Amino acid sequence: MREATGEGAAGHADALRLLVGERHVLVGPDLPGRYTQDLWGSDRTGVAGIVVRPGSAEETAMVLRYCHAHGQPVVVQGGMTGLVSGGVPAADEVVLSTERLTALGKVDTVAGTVTAGAGVTLADLQAHVSAHGLMVPIDLASKESATIGGCVATNAGGVNVVGYGMTRQHVRSLQVVLSDGTLLDLSTDLVKDNAGYDLKQLFIGSEGTLGVVTAATIALRPAPRSRTGAFCAVADVQGALRLLNTLRDRMPGSLTSFEVIWADAYAVLDGTGVRLPLPQGHPLYILAECETSRPDDDEVFVSCLEELSDTLVDTAVSTSPADLSAFWRARERIPSEVLRMQPLFGFDVSVPAGSLTACLEGMRTQLRAQWPEVRLLVFGHLGDDNVHIAVATGEKTRERKPDVEHIVYQAVSSYGGSISAEHGIGFEKREYLGYTRSPGEVELMRTLKTALDPGGILNRGRVLPWTADQGEGETR
Numbered sequence: 001m002r003e004a005t006g007e008g009a010a011g012h013a014d015a016l017r018l019l020v021g022e023r024h025v026l027v028g029p030d031l032p033g034r035y036t037q038d039l040w041g042s043d044r045t046g047v048a049g050i051v052v053r054p055g056s057a058e059e060t061a062m063v064l065r066y067c068h069a070h071g072q073p074v075v076v077q078g079g080m081t082g083l084v085s086g087g088v089p090a091a092d093e094v095v096l097s098t099e100r101l102t103a104l105g106k107v108d109t110v111a112g113t114v115t116a117g118a119g120v121t122l123a124d125l126q127a128h129v130s131a132h133g134l135m136v137p138i139d140l141a142s143k144e145s146a147t148i149g150g151c152v153a154t155n156a157g158g159v160n161v162v163g164y165g166m167t168r169q170h171v172r173s174l175q176v177v178l179s180d181g182t183l184l185d186l187s188t189d190l191v192k193d194n195a196g197y198d199l200k201q202l203f204i205g206s207e208g209t210l211g212v213v214t215a216a217t218i219a220l221r222p223a224p225r226s227r228t229g230a231f232c233a234v235a236d237v238q239g240a241l242r243l244l245n246t247l248r249d250r251m252p253g254s255l256t257s258f259e260v261i262w263a264d265a266y267a268v269l270d271g272t273g274v275r276l277p278l279p280q281g282h283p284l285y286i287l288a289e290c291e292t293s294r295p296d297d298d299e300v301f302v303s304c305l306e307e308l309s310d311t312l313v314d315t316a317v318s319t320s321p322a323d324l325s326a327f328w329r330a331r332e333r334i335p336s337e338v339l340r341m342q343p344l345f346g347f348d349v350s351v352p353a354g355s356l357t358a359c360l361e362g363m364r365t366q367l368r369a370q371w372p373e374v375r376l377l378v379f380g381h382l383g384d385d386n387v388h389i390a391v392a393t394g395e396k397t398r399e400r401k402p403d404v405e406h407i408v409y410q411a412v413s414s415y416g417g418s419i420s421a422e423h424g425i426g427f428e429k430r431e432y433l434g435y436t437r438s439p440g441e442v443e444l445m446r447t448l449k450t451a452l453d454p455g456g457i458l459n460r461g462r463v464l465p466w467t468a469d470q471g472e473g474e475t476r
Helices: 008-018 057-069 120-131 148-154 239-249 263-269 297-307 321-338 355-368 401-414 431-434 439-452
Strands: 026-027 050-054 074-077 094-097 113-117 171-177 184-187 213-217 227-234 253-260 284-289 312-315 345-350 373-383 386-392
Touching: 008 026, 008 050, 008 057, 050 431, 057 074, 057 094, 057 171, 057 184, 057 253, 113 120, 113 148, 120 148, 148 213, 171 373, 227 239, 227 297, 227 321, 227 439, 239 297, 239 355, 239 401, 253 263, 253 321, 263 321, 263 373, 284 297, 284 321, 297 312, 312 321, 321 373, 345 401, 355 373, 355 386, 355 401, 401 431, 431 439
Parallel strands: 050 094, 074 094
Antiparallel strands: 026 050, 113 213, 171 184, 171 213, 227 284, 227 312, 253 284, 253 373, 345 386, 373 386
8 A cells, every 4th residue: 555655645646736736736744734733732642744625516426436446545524613523634645635625505495405525615605605594504603614514523512402412403404425436325315215214314423424415405404583691600500401401391392592602611711801701609590592482582582581589699681682691602602711721531411310410429539539729610511411521630731631531431321321412522532432332333333334435445444443453543
């Protein structure tokens, strides 16, 4: 096999230029950092020897056909907004960037769908459909960079999962290229179509290990008339769940977001200049948002809050879109401020809401036994069981990262949770997959990988170890 660096690079580069054009094959070693590391940073920094940027599904197929024939490993990149190093290249991999797959189809207002290339950003897609009175149900803090292909490949979640569900729920059809260059249109214009296996589901959430998504048709929703929300403080998770259940019961189908922030995470906003919706000092904060498409929705929302006056320690209700935007600015500023606390160990997990308090307490106890000054900063989407946990041990080194990971993932597993809620497995969580998936499930994943990518060229070593003789070509 020819390598993607050194002498072999020139041969691959010349051949790939013939397929996609001179300008769209970039050769290292001084390629931009966006091709070598996750946008939010990670422990893994890669080496981008060759970056190829196909401009169509057909060019993508030709690139993969060539790489398959030469046994050349490929890593697929979207917006690089992941947290598990899934797109970080190893030294022997060709980077296949989807950044030029930006075709946007006409919005079908009758079917309520739109087709977007894999490289279209979520923000651009949202803007594209908004003029038609429609909305994309998926929303992420990283929407300016996150791409549709990446959302599909990771089954992205985000802040609207409570109301609308994960990306999987909104994909009507896919265009996919397999590792050998086979181009498949896994599409239908029908809402109901049970003719055999729903093959597109294999690729949603597979993190580019089974095929390369080049386009997706997304089901849209009518844009709400308006939204309302509140920023509340409660004493504990039980209080938060009482509010969650009340809103779901009294306003069925209206609740779109239910974000919860623990006190230590809320405290990082001090000194940032961000307007605090409520004062510091409460144990738990909630940002709840509802669609208000019916005339009396605003009144019902306020009534729900009044009913819970014995549970809500403090409350700020939005009286305008500007208020609601200010609430979200506070919530969305937290991740970037938390990341300043280096060294830091970040986790994206799911835990059944009713078990969350016990899980966090057990986790904290075990961590304190080794790091007495440890801090846990917790925030997330409690309505869908997903929380983000940032662990600062107080040490100045990351050498004991595996010890921290074992404690966190073991605690999550013991309460029936998942080690990955919405960012996938990639490289970072691969060794812990067994904490969430049974041996039988992992073996079935291997079977699927072998069937669809027998040469193991696609996103090698992500999700599952690469055990062939040539090894993984990892970088640390």
